[in-house]
Structures are given as structure tokens and as C-alpha cells.
Amino acid sequence: MAERIPTFLIAAPASGSGKTTLTLALLAALRRRGLRVAPFKVGPDFIDPGHHAAVCGRPSRNLDGWMCEEVVVRDIFRRGCRDADVAVIEGVMGLFDGARGADDGGSSAEIARWLGSRILLVIDARAQARSAAALAQGFTRFDPRLTFAGILCNRVGSARHAELLREAFASVPELPPLLGCLPRDGALSLPERHLGLVTADEAHRDETFYQGLADWLESHVNLSPLLPSAPEVPAVPEVLCVPAPQTPPRARIAVARDQAFCFYYPENLEQLEAAGAELVFFSPLRDAHLPREIDGLYLGGGYPELHARQLAANTGLLADIRRAALRGLPIYAECGGLMLLAENIDGQAMAGVFPAPARMLRTRKALGYREVTLIRDGLLGPAGTRLRGHEFHYSEMAMPPEVPRLYHVSRRDGEALPDEGYQAHNVLGSYIHLHFGSHPRVAEHFVQYCRKGV
Template sequence: MVNPSPSVPRLVVAAPASGSGKTTVATGLMAALAGRGLAVSPHKVGPDYIDPGYHALATGRAGRNLDAYLCGPERIAPLFAHGARGCDIAVVEGVMGLYDGVSGQGELASTAHVAKLLRAPVVLVVDASSQSRSVAALVHGFVSWDPGVRVGGVILNKVASDRHETLLRDALEAVGVPVLGVLRRAAQVETPSRHLGLVPVAERGAAALDAVAAMAAQVAAGCDLEGLVALARSAGALPDAPWDPRRALDAAAPVAGPAASGDAGPTGPGRGDRPVRVAVAGGRAFTFTYAEHTELLTAAGAEVVPFDPLRDERLPDGVDGLVIGGGFPEVHAAELSANEQLRKAVAALALGGAPVAAECGGLLYLCRELDGLPMCGVLDASARMTGRLTLGYRDAVALTDSALAAAGTRLRGHEFHRTVVEPGAGPAPAWGMRTPERRVEGFVRDGVHASYLHTHWAAEPGVARRFVERCGAAGAGA
């Protein structure tokens, strides 16, 4: 039996609504604490991939997501404890408003839900730019709405002047929640946005470093860091042992029948002389991934090797399979298209039967064209940008046996894109979507599984095991 690990001090940074300044405060707090020599564990509520990139820059550790819809409430505390191993303190950035959860399902996957699962106190970031005494009614409402959520302090953001600060503090005295920070407007901490939110760290270079440093300076100057650390230390004990990828694989229900062929050798499934090699796309165009995916692939026996479709003209040597996650290929379409040598290598590997798992941006890359520019041509489909945002959680069932899952496997995922692929599904669709409307989506062809659906493999670790087994069985070393 595995004993629970000691609980890490932690707090959740929440807000009444999106746009209040959660990312600035959370990232700045992470960086400020790290600057004081603390090992800080960064986390993000929800499925978002972009904020964790800023968190990683602030702390030097992988930013990790805590999504109770994708992974199940029972995995939130173990996944948190796994990410926080060896840390002095953890900061969890919330999503949307504190009590906003999955549509029609109450508190599920809300910041409040995750705070309760983590037994963590909440710091409420309030945009005070257009109010004074009314801030007390707002904070009182959020404090009293759910007795299971402990709001331990308030950080006032976008405060205009000393007089404005005095009015706000006087109003909040009656609420009984301490003011742990007051932040003024600061243009240098603003981060640029585009069609899917903030521009990822990987695309900003030194500008991202400067922005994080500015956030840290603002939080350090305007917030009571000692008070915030003390609040984090008041978090309740976590009874659950940390999540572990190897134990998760051992306990996972199979999502596959036997591997297609081949033996499981001592150094990896089906390769005998060496582990299977799984190439994972990265670089500026493909930044959307969860840290647990690589950990699960490794635990399943794979050697994970990165490649950058914008810069590398060939795939890594001896590749048996590819994982191409999401990101912004639509922003970098011209550069991706110009790298014809790599596009041909990806197509040759995929059309030769090697397992390929492509999500969202990866789907676009495998299409025949993207906004009129040639892509890999693995799929007989065309992709283009639109003005319409597709966003939301999805319940899905696998419709076709693939390198990821057997037909009938049910998974939860999310979509987040402003592109469209025509046709939206191939002759052998990847998924049948059950929410919010019933439809088929995605492509399965030989070893390729390509879809808009983002999934979190910690919810179904057998996906990683099946993929690695299929890589070994295919024997598709390049």
C-alpha cells in the first residue's frame, strides 16, 4: 500500500469572472515566490494549455492542469500531489468565475470544486476598476455562497489611486476577509492575445520573460507575500497518494485487444533490441500538450523524442510512431508548408502504417491543405480558418478501432478552435460526439487517429499503453 505524501502548502487564485487578472496574479505570485528561493508547483484549473506555459516560465517546473471533467474528481488530488512532489508551495490558477462549472452540471470542474477537492484556501482577485463600496457586497456574496469554499483573502486589481484603495479597504472591513494585495494598472504586465487567447510563451521569447518578470515585480510590491504563504500553509491535509504513471498503467482497464503482432521485448514493446521511439511534435506551432502524456508514454516503455515541424527537416531516427498535439499551425502555416521535406517524411511514415495520434492542430497538419497551403496530405481533407469559435467539453465514444482505443471506448475531451476541416469526418470516423449535439468527427486510417478532440490520458492511461504497443507491433522504424 502506498502511503499518502505530506501535504504541500497551497492556495487557489480565483476571481468573480474572467478578465479580472487571475493569470497576472497567479503567474506573478509563482515567480515572486520562486524568486525568494521557494520551489513552487504551478497548476491550472481546466483544460487550458496556454496559461501553464507562463506558469512553467515563472517556476521552472512543468505547468499542470487539474480538470475534474476530463480526469474525474477522484484524480484531482492525486494529480496535484504528483505535480507538487518536492515543492515548498503550490499555486493553482482558477478558470472563469469561481463558481462557473460545466454547463448544466452544477459545480463540476469549477474552480470552487477543485478548491474543495484540494482542501485549499482561495484568494479572490477582484477587478476594482469601476467600483468602490460595492466591492464589499460582491466579496460577501462570493464568500457566503458555498460554505465548503474558504475564501481566505482578497487581492484588489486595477486600483486607480491611493484614495480609491482607501475606499475599497474601508468597504471590505465589514466582510471580515483580509486584503492580501492591491495592484495598480501596469501596461508592462499585459500579455498579447489573439483568436484563442494569450499568445503562447514559445512564440514570444524574451518578451515572455520580461512579462513574467514584470508580473513578479508587481505582485511582490503590491501583495503581502508572507500573508499569502501563511494562508497556503493553512490548507487541509490531502488523504490521497500522488498519482504515478506506472501504477496508473498497471491499474488501467484495457482499451485494446492484443497488439496487432510482435513480441514485447525486455527493452520495450515489440522492438526487442530497443524501446519503441515515439516522436512528439513541439516548437512554436505545437505547444498544446499535457505533461502526463509524455510520462505515460515513457511508463509504457517508449522512448519519447521531440521534434519541431517548423525547424527540423527530418524526423528523429528510428521513429515508430508520432504524437502531434494541438497548437497554432494556422498561424505558422506558411513555414510549415515550406518545410516540404519534413511534410513528406511525416506522410511516408503515416501512410506506411505507423501509429500517429493527432489532436486539433495535429489534425490540421495532416490535412491536404491549410488555408490553401500544402500540408502533409495524409488525410483527404482541407482545413481553413473561420470566424467561429468552437469551444466546450465533449462526451465521446470511439467509433473505429484505432491506435488509441478500441471501438466503443468512451472518453471525455474538449474542443477549442476557430478552424474547420472539410469533410469533418472520414469513412472511418474517430469519434461519435454525444454532447452538446450528436455528430461524428475525425479520421481513422491505418495507424492514424486524427481529431479535433483534446483528451487527457490520465483519465484513461490504457490509451498510452495501447499506442506504445501498436508502435512496437507496427515495426515502423524510420
């Protein structure tokens, strides 16, 4: 029997409309009411979910219709809703923006359809009044399969501006209700940098900040009418995405996790545990050595370039990683983790597993979804295995041609990109963040590879 809890997806006509701030405010307001809130993020982003988790005290999970099939997305959502009273999903880009122009594949709208979520449409009302109502009419009627709980106008300039917006929305029949007009408040913004928002660990926003967000929302929006609605959380068998954990553990895998290495999809870690891994977390910034008696190493992404000096000073840990690689320890490294294995980051010495430096650029090097096909048998599976993920970075590594490549790579539209997935000893390093939910056995292959020590 499936649970029934209220479920809302925060969407907007375009990026930059204030979805993240509104989402955090809603999460904080619901928690203040004593509700257990399950947070989610549409798309491949790591940073917004970190802020969600800081407010809710539980992991925020990614729901991505391009990287994962519908049945996997529904399973991720169902598991994320365990023991929750309400689910809040932050959308990505504009509501209908996704992988293609002809349909809603990979978009927030697709996720709302799959899950039966009601949509809260956030409109940036700067420099418009009646036009905002026209915009809302187009968005709410564009796809009749979607259900809208209401509309929020954000960045409203004055009481008179709010009055004009209310008049405009009242004049358009059959629009979803205008739930509130939220004034601009620069004190409620979050700091940004080259990959987006500053991570939750480094933004240093305390409970007072989150309560301020809740106050801002509740001062202008009546949330009570939203909560009685309870669309059904899809019932999906447990085995579809993450099977029951193996006991006893079959491999002990060390996972780098701190301010410099914090980009992990929760499902990647959970699938490794379910496949028989005992995960041992350590900090490349603070721990002088790798954990003892490990069978493998997982170096996720993050911001090593911001901590390069501190990482370079941790010579004992870097030496451990290099020795482990040379003796054949299976190591999987993504983006920031790959940079840790470089000769250096902008002159700061790193582990030197790969014969190339990492160099930060002033402009973005790569952004987009990627499909990977394994060229040869390896740590993640046999040749021919297909996986999906996402790439976003401002650094580059000029890897010599003699370093083997394990990946054929293509964009989401099928256009081929240069081969990637660099291999040295039993080390696999890549700029692509793979979602293990895109292939049902990749975590099992990783654990088996570590267990065999090949």
C-alpha cells in the same frame, strides 16, 4: 506520510478579472524568495500553463474535474507538488462556473474542495468601491465548505479609489482580509490572439518582465501572512494515474514539439512513457526529416496556421509524414496536428494524409468539453472505450464522407455531435484534445498499437 505545503487557488467572480497576471506575479514573487513553486491550472487550457512553466522552471499541470475523476486530479496534484515548497493554482472562469448550473462540478470551487486549497479571490474593482465588498461577501459565503485566504482588488484607479475600497471592506464584518489593492498597469499585460494569450515561447517575456510583475504585487500586497498555512497534499497511491515506467522501452514514439505544436497535457506524455514508450521530440518547423526508427507519431495541437508558410517549405519532413502514413505507421494527431495532415492550410501545402484542406475562419468554429466513444477498435483502444477532452479552434476541415469516423462525440451535457475522429491507414486525427487521465488504459493501448505495428 503526505507532505504539507501551502496551497492557494487564484479565483475571481468572472473571466477577465486578471487571474493570469496575478498568478504569474505571485509565482515570480514566491520564486524570488527562494521557494520552489508548483504551478497548476484549473481546466483544459494549454497556454496559461506554458506561462506558469516559464516563471517556475517546471511543468504546470491541468486540474480538470470534468475530464478526470477526483482520484486522478488528486494524484496529478500530488505528483506536481513533489519537491515543492508551495503550490499555486490558477482558476478558470468565475469561481463557481463549471459544467452545470446546479452544482460546482467542473469548477475552480470543486478543485479547491477536493484539494483543501485556500482561495485568493481577485476582484476587478474598476468602476466600483463599496459594491466590491458586497460582491466579496456573496462569494465568500456562498459555499461554507470553501476557505478563503484573502481578497485582492485589481485594476484600482487611484490612491483615493484604494482608500474607498479599504473602508468598504473594513465595514463588512467577517469578510476575509483585503490583502491589497493593485493599480492598473498596462505595461504588465500579456499579448492575446484568437485562442487566448500568445504562448510563452512567442510572447518573449524575459526575467525582467516577471520581476516587474513581482515588484508590482509586493509593492501593494504583504505576502508573508499567507505562507505559514499548510493544508495537506492528499496522499494517493502512485499507481492510480501514472504507473512506474516500463524498461526497456517497448515502442519509440516521435512527438512534434515546437512553437507550432506545443499543446500537450503533461500526463499524456508521462502515461505514454509509463506504458513503455520512448518519446523522441522533433520540430516540424526546423527538422528536415522525422526521427529514425520510430514506431509511432504523436502530433499535438498548437498554432500551425501561424507558421503555415514555414511548414509548407519543409517539404522533406512533410514527405516523410506522408510516406509514414502510407506504409501504416500509427499516427495520432490532435487539432493543429490534424491540420498538418490536411492537404493544405489556406493554400499552403501540408502532408496531404487526409483529402481535405484546412481553412481558417474569422469566428470561432468550436469550443467546449467533449466525450468520445470509440465506434471501432483502434489506436486508442477497443470499441466502446470512453474518453474525455476539449475542443477549441477557429479552423475547419470539410472531411469527405468516405473518410471513416472512429468517434461518437457528445457535449458535456450529453447532446450528440457529428461523428469525428478521422481515420486513414493507421492514422487517427481529431480536433479534440483528449486527456489520457480520463481513461486508465488509453496510453497503454497506444503504445501496444505502435509496438505491434498493425
